[in-house]
Amino acid sequence: MPGTARIEVNDKSIELPLVVGSEGETGIDIGKLRAETKSITLDPGFVNT
Numbered sequence: 001m002p003g004t005a006r007i008e009v010n011d012k013s014i015e016l017p018l019v020v021g022s023e024g025e026t027g028i029d030i031g032k033l034r035a036e037t038k039s040i041t042l043d044p045g046f047v048n049t
Helices: 033-037
Strands: 004-009 012-020 026-028
Touching: 004 033, 012 033
Parallel strands: none
Antiparallel strands: 004 012, 012 026
């Protein structure tokens, strides 16, 4: 199931790899997100960490 996810932040578009989670769900490897877009993620309820 590997593939990529395209994320657009303002005028910057990047491709991030997909991974398989421990329960078979699709995950996105955001390891390069900050370096590439100067953006971070937020999970206020700590539900998906």
